[in-house]
Amino acid sequence: MTTMSTIEISGLHKSFGTLEVLRGIDLAVEPGEVVCVIGPSGSGKSTLLRCVNLLEEPTSGTIRVAGVEVTDPDCDIDAVRRGIGMVFQQFNLFGHLTVRENVTIAQRRVLKRNRAEAARVATENLARVGLTDKADAYPAQLSGGQQQRVAIARALSMDPQLMLFDEPTSALDPELVGEVLAVMRGLAAEGMTMLVVTHEMAFAREVASRVVFMDAGVIVEQGPPARVFGEPREDRTREFLHRVLEPTRVSETEIGAHLPGNRGSGTDDPDP
Amino acid sequence: MKLSRRRRQRIARIGGYVVFALVLLAVAGSADWGRLSEAFFRLDVAGSMFPEAITIALRNTVAYTLLAFVFGLSVGLVLALMRLSSIGPYRWLATAYIELFRGLPALLVLFMVGYGVPLAFPDREIPGGVYGSVTVGLGLTAAAYMAETIRAGIQAVPRGQLEAARTLGMSHTRAMISIVLPQAFRIVIPPLTNEIILLTKDTSLVYVLGVTSTTIELTKFAGDSLNTRVNPTPLVVAGLLYLVVTLPLSQLVRGLERRAARER
Numbered sequence: 001m002t003t004m005s006t007i008e009i010s011g012l013h014k015s016f017g018t019l020e021v022l023r024g025i026d027l028a029v030e031p032g033e034v035v036c037v038i039g040p041s042g043s044g045k046s047t048l049l050r051c052v053n054l055l056e057e058p059t060s061g062t063i064r065v066a067g068v069e070v071t072d073p074d075c076d077i078d079a080v081r082r083g084i085g086m087v088f089q090q091f092n093l094f095g096h097l098t099v100r101e102n103v104t105i106a107q108r109r110v111l112k113r114n115r116a117e118a119a120r121v122a123t124e125n126l127a128r129v130g131l132t133d134k135a136d137a138y139p140a141q142l143s144g145g146q147q148q149r150v151a152i153a154r155a156l157s158m159d160p161q162l163m164l165f166d167e168p169t170s171a172l173d174p175e176l177v178g179e180v181l182a183v184m185r186g187l188a189a190e191g192m193t194m195l196v197v198t199h200e201m202a203f204a205r206e207v208a209s210r211v212v213f214m215d216a217g218v219i220v221e222q223g224p225p226a227r228v229f230g231e232p233r234e235d236r237t238r239e240f241l242h243r244v245l246e247p248t249r250v251s252e253t254e255i256g257a258h259l260p261g262n263r264g265s266g267t268d269d270p271d272p
Numbered sequence: 273m274k275l276s277r278r279r280r281q282r283i284a285r286i287g288g289y290v291v292f293a294l295v296l297l298a299v300a301g302s303a304d305w306g307r308l309s310e311a312f313f314r315l316d317v318a319g320s321m322f323p324e325a326i327t328i329a330l331r332n333t334v335a336y337t338l339l340a341f342v343f344g345l346s347v348g349l350v351l352a353l354m355r356l357s358s359i360g361p362y363r364w365l366a367t368a369y370i371e372l373f374r375g376l377p378a379l380l381v382l383f384m385v386g387y388g389v390p391l392a393f394p395d396r397e398i399p400g401g402v403y404g405s406v407t408v409g410l411g412l413t414a415a416a417y418m419a420e421t422i423r424a425g426i427q428a429v430p431r432g433q434l435e436a437a438r439t440l441g442m443s444h445t446r447a448m449i450s451i452v453l454p455q456a457f458r459i460v461i462p463p464l465t466n467e468i469i470l471l472t473k474d475t476s477l478v479y480v481l482g483v484t485s486t487t488i489e490l491t492k493f494a495g496d497s498l499n500t501r502v503n504p505t506p507l508v509v510a511g512l513l514y515l516v517v518t519l520p521l522s523q524l525v526r527g528l529e530r531r532a533a534r535e536r
């Protein structure tokens with residue numbers, strides 16, 4: 001038997017009502033791999049990620065995480081989630097708790113670690129993201145970049161074997177993106193298995209072991225970053241990369257089609 | 273001459289004050305202050321009400337308020353969670369309760385608990401005598417209002433908070449207790465404090481249950497004094513004592529709301 005994949009997705013479909021968002025996804029992530037998922041907005045990237053830890057219930061298909069079939073109705077999903085860290089676009093730090101409490105509460109309540117042990121692990125992981133001095137601050141007192149780093153420390157403190165990132169830098173001011181990417185780069189270097197939805201193409205090109213391009217609920221193509229970015233095989237990939245890598249060169253008619261004034265409504269347009 | 277906009281605004285505002293002051297003066301001037309103070313501000317009558325007005329009447333008013341509030345809060349929390357449940361019958365039951373009790377006068381509910389419950393369960397009674405009946409009688413109505421407030425508070429906590437907690441392996445119940453409810457309660461503290469103010473005033477209905485000299489509250493106490501002294505000064509005293517409780521609470525609500533607005 002070969003070594004077990006960290007994630008094994010096969011035939012995954014997901015619909016919201018009549019809207020089919022995922023239309024047959026097959027994807028495996030091996031231990032130590034960093035897989036970056038790219039693709040246009042609305043293509044189902046977040047939904048794919050959220051299916052892996054069952055924040056969304058798949059309509060059909062199977063998902064295994066470290067050999068455990070999470071789509072099995074008898075699976076103890078709380079136990080599986082303990083081993084999967086997730087970082088959200090909006091950070092989702094617990095606003096009523098200090099940074100240290102954010103990082104210790106699940107250790108205490110879920111892993112039943114004692115106070116001293118939880119605090120020790122918290123300090124260790126806050127050091128990893130460079131925020132030991134903010135342990136007593138509340139999330140509202142931190143910058144977006146600091147909040148996202150705390151969110152990463154919070155996930156790491158559960159000793160996950162897999163980390164999911166859903167556009168972790170998309171809500172950040174441009175000058176704060178770097179500090180979060182640096183932490184993620186460090187994690188990748190330590191050998192953490194990561195599935196990352198991102199629009200940071202430079203990060204994907206540099207850090208990813210594999211890039212997956214999604215569009216309209218299917219994986220259009222995947223491969224090593226140099227190959228996918230350098231010589232994309234599919235037209236849709238080429239088009240997408242052209243748009244995100246050289247946004248200033250997108251033809252004016254294409255942009256015009258997205259402006260509210262050109263949709264024919266025009267009533268809520270504040271411009272004279 | 274053309275006036276600047278600021279000049280015009282100032283003149284309009286001053287004009288408003290002048291009209292307001294004139295109306296006030298006219299009303300005050302036409303009242304018979306001699307007879308008014310004779311009737312409503314008799315120091316000897318007021319003096320005779322103390323210390324019982326505070327040691328018994330005000331104390332009971334506060335006790336009824338707090339008891340009904342705690343009962344209403346507990347029932348309200350359960351109703352709010354039922355309203356948000358994924359289980360249909362829980363939702364329907366909670367909705368029916370809330371609509372029913374918000375639609376009925378508090379006085380009627382108090383009556384029903386005071387006289388209906390003993391009829392329905394002759395061999396059992398609500399523990400605590402009048403205190404128990406008031407707790408339930410006023411608390412049932414308060415619960416309906418508080419349930420809606422708490423539900424809104426829970427829904428105001430961003431969905432991502434629950435998702436982040438579940439992602440860390442917390443069960444739904446654990447996530448509600450440790451993450452969602454503490455934040456929801458912060459949001460609803462001002463409206464819940466308002467509910468205490470409303471309850472304080474609603475305790476004036478308690479007399480319908482037939483209170484004794486030890487379980488009497490402010491309004492009934494003032495009414496009794498009014499009858500024995502044949503003078504309405506006790507009403508003024510009772511009113512002032514209500515304000516002693518409610519004004520600081522309103523002030524508190526305003527402070528809390530201001531703080532919440534700052535934290536946004």
Ligand SMILES: Nc1ncnc2c1ncn2[C@@H]1O[C@H](COP(=O)(O)OP(=O)(O)O)[C@@H](O)[C@H]1O
Binds near residue numbers: 048
């Ligand atoms: N909870 C939901 N209910 C209904 N539609 C949803 C829900 N979540 C996502 N969708 C829809 O699914 C599609 C894919 O969404 P998403 O996975 O967030 O895309 P992406 O992350 O690639 O931008 C979108 O059209 C979105 O509107």
Ligand SMILES: [Mg+2]
Binds near residue numbers: 167
């Ligand atoms: Mg998304």
